[in-house]
Amino acid sequence: MSSSWSWFIVIGTVLSLAACFWLIAWTNRQRATDKEIKESESHVWDENIRELNNPLPMWWLWLFVLTIVWSAFYLIYYPGMGSFAGVGNWSQEQQYADEVAAAESKYAPIFAQYGATDIAELANDPAALSIGASLFSNYCAQCHGSGALGARGFPNLTDDEWLWGGAPAQIEHSIVAGRGGVMPALATIFASDEEIDAMVAYVRAMPDGLDASSPAHGKYMTLCIACHGPTGAGNQVLGAPSLVDDIWLYGSSPYEIRKSIIEGRNGIMPANGELLGPDRSRILAAYVYSLSNR
Numbered sequence: 105m106s107s108s109w110s111w112f113i114v115i116g117t118v119l120s121l122a123a124c125f126w127l128i129a130w131t132n133r134q135r136a137t138d139k140e141i142k143e144s145e146s147h148v149w150d151e152n153i154r155e156l157n158n159p160l161p162m163w164w165l166w167l168f169v170l171t172i173v174w175s176a177f178y179l180i181y182y183p184g185m186g187s188f189a190g191v192g193n194w195s196q197e198q199q200y201a202d203e204v205a206a207a208e209s210k211y212a213p214i215f216a217q218y219g220a221t222d223i224a225e226l227a228n229d230p231a232a233l234s235i236g237a238s239l240f241s242n243y244c245a246q247c248h249g250s251g252a253l254g255a256r257g258f259p260n261l262t263d264d265e266w267l268w269g270g271a272p273a274q275i276e277h278s279i280v281a282g283r284g285g286v287m288p289a290l291a292t293i294f295a296s297d298e299e300i301d302a303m304v305a306y307v308r309a310m311p312d313g314l315d316a317s318s319p320a321h322g323k324y325m326t327l328c329i330a331c332h333g334p335t336g337a338g339n340q341v342l343g344a345p346s347l348v349d350d351i352w353l354y355g356s357s358p359y360e361i362r363k364s365i366i367e368g369r370n371g372i373m374p375a376n377g378e379l380l381g382p383d384r385s386r387i388l389a390a391y392v393y394s395l396s397n398r
């Protein structure tokens with residue numbers, strides 16, 4: 105906050121408090137005089153109910169005064185006066201950090217026990233899986249979906265098809281260290297648009313078997329084979345997807361396949377090891393493992 109804004113807030117706050125105080129004092133002075141009581145005879149209802157311009161009852165006014173005094177102490181102790189931090193040194197961030205630390209010390213022993221358990225075994229522990237499910241909705245669902253079913257560019261984690269491998273250790277590695285798929289942009293290897301079209305058609309037909317009579321077959325066998333494999337089954341070491349399983353990360357339309365080939369794709373799974381720590385990463389690995397191994 106710039107210092108002029110800070111002063112603006114300080115002055116505004118002090119003036120408002122002073123104005124409140126003045127208002128209370130002012131209303132308190134307006135006691136009805138005898139003359140007014142006489143005059144008010146004309147404002148009588150039901151014979152004995154009279155209208156007078158009297159101040160608020162004293163106990164009521166004192167409540168207001170107390171509120172103002174309270175606010176003064178509050179503004180000295182807590183931050184509120186512009187950029188003055190308050191003598192109590194309280195801050196939202198510190199309170200949050202304290203609460204996190206308290207939760208951490210409460211749950212760390214439970215998590216540590218899970219962290220020392222085998223992933224496949226943990227995947228059969230309902231208590232661990234329920235923690236895994238809530239961790240997943242906090243840290244993973246924004247990309248993989250709340251049911252882990254994935255979306256375009258974000259793999260489905262509930263099926264048996266894996267970019268990087270579905271064994272417990274491979275899943276844990278994906279979570280802890282992250283993954284980066286590199287499908288190079290290959291536009292320059294094609295001499296003409298027709299050659300690209302042929303490759304697109306060839307790739308789209310791959311789930312039905314590799315068509316050796318296609319003009320694109322030779323190119324596949326020299327250029328794509330290194331990553332996607334001689335049968336098109338992919339390579340989990342490189343995160344290269346199978347092209348024969350009819351599951352498409354980016355879509356199977358000619359437009360998307362073409363884009364994958366000529367522009368390349370670079371799916372990034374962020375590394376979570378530092379954020380989550382080893383124990384929570386393990387619980388999540390067990391949860392993800394359980395999704396396709398029920």
Ligand code: HEC
Pocket residue numbers: 240243244245246247248257258259261265266267268269270275278279283284285343370371372373374376388389392
């Ligand atoms: C910012 C988006 C994002 C977030 C958040 C994210 N992921 Fe991913 N994840 C991806 C992408 C994209 C891939 C695919 C990477 C690729 O294309 O190679 C992926 C891949 C994976 C894989 C490997 C899948 C396979 O087929 O081999 C696993 C396992 C995984 N994520 C689990 C998780 C878990 C558990 C979390 C929560 C801690 C998480 N992800 C959070 C984007 C995300």
Ligand code: HEC
Pocket residue numbers: 267284285286287288290303307323324327328329330331332342343344345351352353354355361364365369370371372
């Ligand atoms: C250097 C390794 C490499 C080479 C060479 C390579 N690819 Fe890929 N390809 C990948 C990887 C890795 C991905 C996944 C990218 C990601 O996860 O974002 C991929 C993704 C794709 C996709 C998208 C698949 C989907 O599920 O949406 C298509 C289509 C594809 N490649 C076709 C080809 C074709 C055709 C060739 C040869 C002309 C080729 N690739 C060459 C590594 C490679």
